[in-house]
Amino acid sequence: MGGDLMSAQAPTPMVSLAGVCKAYGSNPPVLQQIDLTIAKGEFVSLIGPSGCGKSTVLKLISGLTHTTSGTLQVDGMTPVNARETISYIFQDATLLPWRTVTSNVGLGLELERLSREARQKKVHTLLELVGLTHVARAYPRQLSGGMKMRVSVARALATTPRLLLMDEPFGALDEMTRDRLNEELLRLRAEQNWTAVFVTHSVAEAVFLSTRIVVLAPSPGRIAQEITIDLPFPRTAVTRESTQFESYVTHVSRALRGVHSA
Amino acid sequence: MKKYAVTLLNALAVFVGLLLVWQGLGVVLHLPPYMLPSPLAVGRAVVARFPSLVASLAITSEEAAGGLVASIVIGVLIALLFAQSRWIRRMLYPYTILLQTVPIVAVAPLILMWVGPGTLSVTLVAFIICLAPIIANTTQGLISVEPNLIHLFLMHNASRLQILTRLRLPHAVPSLFVGIRIAAGISVIGAITGELFAGSSRVGEGGLGYSILYASAQLQTDYLFALVLAATVLGFAFFFLVMFLEWYFLHNWHESARTMTDE
Numbered sequence A: 001m002g003g004d005l006m007s008a009q010a011p012t013p014m015v016s017l018a019g020v021c022k023a024y025g026s027n028p029p030v031l032q033q034i035d036l037t038i039a040k041g042e043f044v045s046l047i048g049p050s051g052c053g054k055s056t057v058l059k060l061i062s063g064l065t066h067t068t069s070g071t072l073q074v075d076g077m078t079p080v081n082a083r084e085t086i087s088y089i090f091q092d093a094t095l096l097p098w099r100t101v102t103s104n105v106g107l108g109l110e111l112e113r114l115s116r117e118a119r120q121k122k123v124h125t126l127l128e129l130v131g132l133t134h135v136a137r138a139y140p141r142q143l144s145g146g147m148k149m150r151v152s153v154a155r156a157l158a159t160t161p162r163l164l165l166m167d168e169p170f171g172a173l174d175e176m177t178r179d180r181l182n183e184e185l186l187r188l189r190a191e192q193n194w195t196a197v198f199v200t201h202s203v204a205e206a207v208f209l210s211t212r213i214v215v216l217a218p219s220p221g222r223i224a225q226e227i228t229i230d231l232p233f234p235r236t237a238v239t240r241e242s243t244q245f246e247s248y249v250t251h252v253s254r255a256l257r258g259v260h261s262a
Numbered sequence B: 001m002k003k004y005a006v007t008l009l010n011a012l013a014v015f016v017g018l019l020l021v022w023q024g025l026g027v028v029l030h031l032p033p034y035m036l037p038s039p040l041a042v043g044r045a046v047v048a049r050f051p052s053l054v055a056s057l058a059i060t061s062e063e064a065a066g067g068l069v070a071s072i073v074i075g076v077l078i079a080l081l082f083a084q085s086r087w088i089r090r091m092l093y094p095y096t097i098l099l100q101t102v103p104i105v106a107v108a109p110l111i112l113m114w115v116g117p118g119t120l121s122v123t124l125v126a127f128i129i130c131l132a133p134i135i136a137n138t139t140q141g142l143i144s145v146e147p148n149l150i151h152l153f154l155m156h157n158a159s160r161l162q163i164l165t166r167l168r169l170p171h172a173v174p175s176l177f178v179g180i181r182i183a184a185g186i187s188v189i190g191a192i193t194g195e196l197f198a199g200s201s202r203v204g205e206g207g208l209g210y211s212i213l214y215a216s217a218q219l220q221t222d223y224l225f226a227l228v229l230a231a232t233v234l235g236f237a238f239f240f241l242v243m244f245l246e247w248y249f250l251h252n253w254h255e256s257a258r259t260m261t262d263e
Helices: A002-009 A054-062 A101-105 A107-111 A116-129 A145-158 A175-192 A203-209 A237-241 A243-261 B002-029 B039-048 B050-082 B086-101 B104-115 B119-143 B147-155 B160-198 B208-217 B221-250
Strands: A015-022 A031-038 A043-047 A069-074 A086-089 A163-167 A195-200 A212-217 A222-228
Touching: A015 A054, A031 A054, A031 A222, A043 A054, A043 A203, A054 A069, A054 A086, A054 A163, A054 A195, A086 A145, A086 B147, A101 A107, A101 A116, A101 A145, A107 A116, A107 A145, A107 B160, A116 A145, A145 A175, A175 A203, A175 A237, A195 A203, A203 A237, A203 A243, A212 A243, A222 A243, A237 A243, B002 B039, B039 B050, B039 B221, B050 B086, B050 B119, B050 B160, B050 B208, B050 B221, B086 B119, B104 B119, B104 B160, B119 B160, B147 B160, B160 B208, B160 B221, B208 B221
Parallel strands: A043 A195, A043 A212, A086 A163, A163 A195
Antiparallel strands: A015 A031, A015 A069, A212 A222
16 A cells, blocks of 8 residues: 555656566677666766677667566656657667658657648757758758767757657767767756767767766666766866766776776 | 860761771772662662652551550559569569560561551560560659658558558669660660561551662662661661760769759
């Protein structure tokens, strides 16, 4: 009875994984016994060596692949049913090369059968928000890597998601561009208030963006450590110069090293 | 621009040189005109028999174009079927290869026997020879979509039809054009091959293939050369038409078409 009362009062977490295992066929499991609860408004980064199943966690949450055992819920629903609330940003920009920037940003809205007028209005607002109005009619091949990724982010945000899944979205970019896009991402988050699960290889990026970092260990993928990042928002370029930031980076790096040598 | 002019001049110089060698060869070796007519004689034949040359050219281009267009329509439909499942591909793909490997020269008489001589059977020969490259390339384009793009569509609850019309089909257009480029070249060969067997079904004139047979039987070698020239021109015309269409549809976004624009 007490338990019922608790669950009635506690807000539904955005994502909850309980005892989740994932194996492909008869191969050894990719993920084992993952327990992870992500509250609404959190920005959680998954970090760990290659082969620790970071990307698989995102695939599971998005419902693109299914758990072998354990329970997984997104906003209290099955991942597939929750898809309308989720947007996925992939490692590469995954733009349609035959569509202009405007038309790419509007893709999700178009697939969800929003009317043309409503679509145009929304796309325009988003292009302004991410600073892409000047290339609205350009084709992806005319854009730099950073710009392409910006379009990809705009497309993901166009459907007003409440959960954003990002799989190393800025991994292929140079550091300066990456830093700038990180800052913009936090600005957008402050305005739009979504929850984020972010996969990265970069410790500095994870510390800068996250409210919490989950360090994963490989073979089989499992949670090794969770580190809460208590840096104040808004975070800007100056944040990276603070000693607090530095000590978090050291802390996470150490945790990662422990996982590697294990 | 200067580079193009130089290339053009070089090509022109080679062409003039070849003509001179050709003209000289006849004189030096004392070849009779029915063995090797001089370029001048060929030129005279072109002028003298221009109307019938153009008439033959028109018939052949009609048949080749008809076969090509039909192969694009039917080929894309078959590719759409092939793209539906790996099982369908496994079952039916061997027949596509069969279509490609069976020599058209051997099949053409059969088709003429079944369909009867005439424009329809010649168009059919051109159609058959064009079909395989269209099917193979379009299928490849339809199924080689990046998995993450499919995932993106799935994340927006896209239907199978939406994935087909908004992702697979546009993605396949460059590959389709690779197929059309190959098919355009061989459609002319197919039409002429068909005509070699079909004879003249129209009163007065036949296509290039028929006229080639006729001219060689009559030892009108100068006109035979003129016909070969016409067939080459037709092949070139098809090729450039397809190149233009490819550029028109793809220059905004695809690499293959960009090489044609000055950048």
